[in-house]
Amino acid sequence: MEEGDEKVKSKEGKKAEKPATELPAAEKEDIKIGIIGESGLDTPIVLKDRQECAVCTPFGKPSDIIIEGKIENCNCALLSRNGRLHDIMPTNINYRANIWAMRKLGCTHILVTHTVSSLREHIQCGDIVVPHDFIDSTTKRSQTFYDGAVGSPFGVCHLPMSPAFCERTRFHIINAASGLRYPVHSKGTVLTLEGPRYSTVTENNLYRNMGADILSMTLCPEAALAKEAGILYASLSFVTNKECWCTNQPIATTHEIIYTYKKHxxxxxxxxxxxIESIAKEDWTEDILKAKILVCSNFSNRNELF
Structure with a gap:
C-alpha cells in the first residue's frame, strides 16, 4: 500500500462478534450481488446452480444475457459489460438497461470490475485500485433514468454524488485484496473517457492536474445510475498499463492490455x-433502506412543487 492510501486492518483470524443491534435472521434484508465486468470474468469463476436469464427493461436490452447462481451461498447475477464477445464499444454500452436489469432481478449490491490505466507513478501495472471518487468526462451517454421518455420513471432525480461509491462495500473489496496480500490502493479518483480512443499526452497532463489517478472508459454513467437505482455500488479497478504521460516505457497496445488482464x-x-463471502455475512438492512431513501428524498415532480 502506497503512502497516502488509507490503511486498512484485516479482520482475518478474529472471531466476529454479533452486534447488539443485529436483527434476527428472519428480519434481515435478503441480499443479492450483481457483478458487472469485462468479457471472460465468468470463466472460470465458480457460480453454482448457474442459469441464464434474458431481462427486458424499459431502456432496451442489457449488454448480454445475465448469468444467475450462487457464490459462497450468496445469490449473484453476472453480466459482461461489453458483451461476452467484447463487441460493444464503451459509448454504445446500454448502461441504463444493465443497471435496470440488475435492479429488476433484485440486486441490493453491484460489484464491478474495470480495467484502468495509471496516471500516477505509485500506481503500477497489476495493482488494484478501489476508487472513492470519479470525474465524468463523457459526453454522449444517457446519465439518468428520469429523462421524461416513454417508459422512464416520472419526474426528475437530483441525486447527490458524495460519496460517489458505497463506502461500506468499498471496504469489503479493500479488505479482501489486503487479506490476499495483493497490492491495493484504498483510494483513487477515476476519470472516465468517452473512448474508444486513448488520450493524448496533453490530455493526460490535464487529467493529472485535475486530480485523476486512473483512467477508465466504462465507469460513468454506471456508478451514478446504480445510485439512482438505490443499489450499493463499488468498483474493483485493475491497472493494466500506464498512460502515455509516462515517457520511460513504451505505450501499451490494446492486445497487450487485454493480455495483461487475462493473465491476472x-x-x-x-x-x-x-x-462477496464477507458481504454476505453482514446485515445490510439499514444500508439498503438508506440507499432507497436517498433516491426518494431527492426526487421531484410538479405535484410536489405546487
Missing part, C-alpha cells in the same frame, strides 16, 4: 469471491 483475471476473481 484469476486475481480479480479471488478478490471478488472473498469480498
Amino acid at each position: 483475471v484469476d486475481k480479480v476473481q479471488r478478490v471478488l469471491i472473498r469480498a
